[in-house]
Amino acid sequence: MPELTPEERQRYARHLSIPNVGEAGQLKLKASSVLMIGTGGLGSPAALYLAAAGVGRVGLIDPDTVDRSNLQRQILHGESWVGKPKLESAADRLREINPHVELDLHPVRFTPDNALDLVSRYDLVLDGCDNFPTRFLSNDACFLLKKPCVYGSIFRFEGQVTVFAPHLGGPCYRCMLPTMPPPGSAPSCEEAGVLGVLPGVIGSLQAMEVIKLLLGIGEPPLGKLTCYDALNTSFRSLRLRRDPACRLCGDAPFISSVKNDETTASDSCSIPGMPTITVEELMARLAAGETPYILDVRQPEEEAEGTIPGAVLIPLATLPERLGELPADREILVHCRSGARSARAVTFLHEAGFPQAVNVEGGINAWKSF
Known part of the structure; x- marks a missing residue:
């Protein structure tokens, strides 16, 4: 095992004086x-x-x-x-x-x-x-x-x-x-x-x-x-107790690979089956002269982080009481900061009778990256 240099002894002096660490312990850390x-x-x-x-x-x-x-x-x-x-x-x-x-x-x-x-x-x-x-x-x-x-x-x-x-x-x-x-x-x-x-x-x-x-x-x-x-x-x-039914470490495990449903899942906020649009697609539509209804469900103070042109701000918490402000016969493109709140908003809007609600993937963060 390598020894500590004089400079290392000086650097780790407070460790070397601890009985549970000492020189042997410091060498363990080094290795x-x-x-x-x-x-x-x-x-x-x-x-x-x-x-x-x-x-x-x-x-x-x-x-x-x-x-x-x-x-x-x-x-x-x-x-x-x-x-x-x-x-x-x-x-x-x-x-x-x-x-x-x-x-x-x-x-x-x-x-x-x-x-x-x-x-x-x-x-x-x-x-x-x-x-x-x-x-x-x-x-x-x-x-x-x-x-x-x-x-x-x-x-x-x-x-x-x-x-x-x-x-x-x-x-x-x-x-x-x-x-x-x-x-x-x-x-x-x-x-x-x-x-x-x-x-x-x-x-x-x-x-x-x-x-x-x-x-x-x-x-x-x-x-x-x-x-x-x-x-x-x-x-x-x-x-925390070991779960005998755990699929990985339990009594009858059946996960034997790092490739499984959880580890290969997307860390995006969109729910499987939810209609989505990328910011690139949205930009292309705006550049082509389209004027879709864009709903921003962030808080008012978050607008300083950037906005999508033409977006209407209705914070997620106030959305249930402001449904009358939304167009029932148009596509509604919903965004937030990164996609989590907008995904919840889209789910709520579908249940509330707005089937054309669509989640903007990545939200304003993705928008700003282009």
Whole structure:
């Protein structure tokens, strides 16, 4: 096993003085590897602390670029990196934190086609993603390869942390959430909002569990979901039990591949069978001189993010009482910020007698990208 250099001894001095860590523990960290899915709200604080702690090799998966709206919480990135790849921004910052850490940059989406190959290269996975298909995928890949998956999620003022590792005696993600929630039923952080400090708390807790697992100290929260309520400054623990009927880790499992209904599902907000239109198609129709009825179901304060020409603003919450303002004999193209609220609005309009309602895929975010 390699020794610590004099510079590393100085850098990790506070670790070396802890009985449960010491030089042996620091060498364990140096020889360890972690795969991080996402360098966003959760991945930012986690990556910073894992690099500072001296984890020897960190893999980062993120195909996205830095958006100014990220900067409120994604503390790896800064103003000078807006519009540039997140991985380059993350690598620049992490190398400044600790030049001894080896960084593997994976500018790809985490998919069933590459999941097993990527996960197999690391000791464990820290899941900082923000959608259900990827959470199912990271869980399934880790289960099949017997790697711990350190899970975190955030929503407005609340967050959750646990470790899914059936090979260590705990349940898996599917024991907690057996099937995919219906599209549009759970708003994303983009739609619902999140207090910028919250992912710092949850991401740091994830980093703590990673370090405990790598060092083999303490008790990992196997079968325990830690829930943080920022508004009430409270933590509580919920018991998660292995589900004997779990399709992946249960007594008679039948999921044996990372390609399944949940992991291959679209993370878009459109409901299967719902009529949709892309922003490219909408732009082409407007350029051709068409004047479709476009309904914006965002809040008034969101108009500053951009608007689609000619759109009528009726916030989703007020839609039931304003149905009389809508044309009953025309196509209604519904958009929001990214597609979740508009999908719910289209479902409601179909049930309310407006069968020509159509969801604009990707909402204003997709519109602004063209």
